[in-house]
């Protein structure tokens with residue numbers, strides 16, 4: 001190691017603490033660990049205090065003895081959380097604007113020759129990835145202030161020859177560049193879409209929706225090769241084969257600059273789609289039917305307007321924070337909840353016995369979305385009578401399903417959670433078992449959860465999916481003892497400063513990185 005002595009000591013102390021935590025999780029005394037390492041109890045004591053130099057060989061032996069990877073190598077930048085469970089939360093917290101509107105609006109800013117300012121954008125990795133891709137195309141952007149207002153200025157001509165493939169491959173939202181780009185670019189290539197690892201997520205509906213605008217896409221190694229037959233536009237209503245959010249957004253963005261009227265049927269009316277429509281209306285695009293499944297869009301061939309738009313608050317973050325209160329049995333007020341996108345969730349929770357207060361409604365800064373403050377009160381929960389399953393809006397949101405799994409684990413009785421959509425997400429919920437939950441995987445889409453759970457701290461590596469990772473973090477808030485959650489970078493994809501904001505409510509969470 002070419003480290004300075006001070007840093008080495010600091011690293012040794014941090015490794016020592018990790019070893020102590022892992023030992024305690026295993027329920028071992030220092031003497032028992034020493035035995036299995038063939039060393040003395042005093043040596044283990046020195047190791048845990050960071051007072052003993054450690055060879056790689058010794059570290060490997062400790063890792064084996066504790067069945068825990070104490071130090072991860074080769075993942076530069078990996079961040080982890082140490083959570084001391086059991087603390088009650090109190091106070092109030094504001095919901096931030098949504099990830100999913102944020103990424104859609106960034107893609108939509110490509111439709112506009114003028115300057116777009118987006119207010120209070122969630123400063124999350126998913127947004128950063130799209131910004132990196134935009135920048136690689138020649139778009140300039142600037143964070144304007146501490147409120148996270150973001151300015152986007154497109155170049156006279158986009159340069160699609162050097163698209164940042166590394167950033168693009170890490171987000172599924174890259175697929176939403178197809179709709180905006182097809183207007184001015186007869187040929188272009190885009191890297192394949194990435195995102196959470198949730199099993200197969202088809203892009204076929206996007207192809208079907210965009211074909212009437214002249215788009216043909218050939219998938220080659222690692223890239224979509226797009227070609228556009230200019231002048232082709234829909235001759236009849238576009239009927240989406242599934243009511244997906246991003247596919248609806250792609251169709252809207254294709255229609256926005258296509259002259260004449262386009263009708264989209266079986267459109268998603270979800271929150272991010274509504275935000276996109278409100279933004280486009282500010283750009284002069286006439287859209288009828290916002291909030292319904294039939295949209296009538298009057299395209300404008302050239303859009304060149306300086307525009308200022310405020311995306312609405314995130315219903316999934318709101319659900320995450322409500323869940324934090326429920327699992328810790330605390331009273332907290334979640335402010336700026338986009339209530340119209342959580343009504344069914346709250347109705348189901350009420351049936352499960354949740355007590356909460358709700359304020360008068362008020363409007364989000366976009367002038368449209370209804371907000372309210374929700375105060376969650378400590379409650380005794382029981383399993384719902386029926387299974388919990390998602391539906392396109394106005395159903396229970398698919399991204400909120402994992403939170404119901406955690407809440408079900410806190411409730412008395414057995415709950416069936418059915419994720420009919422994603423092939424893999426439900427499987428990750430069985431990770432809750434490491435903290436004491438009883439989650440039985442019935443098949444890849446259904447889990448049976450038996451509560452209530454006697455949560456106990458553990459060390460868990462984040463699954464490669466945003467919501468299941470957050471659910472594990474929230475369970476750790478209530479689990480007895482200390483837990484370690486590794487590789488939490490996946491959480492930063494969709495949440496801004498979640499650990500820090502939970503700490504402000506009283507949670508005891510420390511962040512640490514790889515040594």
Ligand SMILES: CC(=O)N[C@H]1[C@@H](OP(=O)(O)OP(=O)(O)OC[C@H]2O[C@@H](n3ccc(=O)[nH]c3=O)[C@H](O)[C@@H]2O)O[C@H](CO)[C@@H](O)[C@@H]1O
Nearest residue numbers: 100103173200201202242243244245246247272398399421
């Ligand atoms: C950036 C963004 O906005 N992401 C959201 C968006 O992703 P996105 O719109 O990309 O969602 P997908 O297209 O992957 O759809 C999700 C899954 O649902 C299936 N499907 C969808 C609609 C339908 O009517 N029938 C059907 O079977 C799809 O085949 C797919 O397997 O919607 C997902 C589903 O709400 C959310 O989890 C994501 O957070």
Ligand SMILES: C=C(OP(=O)(O)O)C(=O)O
Nearest residue numbers: 172195196399466467494
């Ligand atoms: C699945 C999700 O998002 P994405 O579409 O960005 O992968 C999510 O937000 O939970």
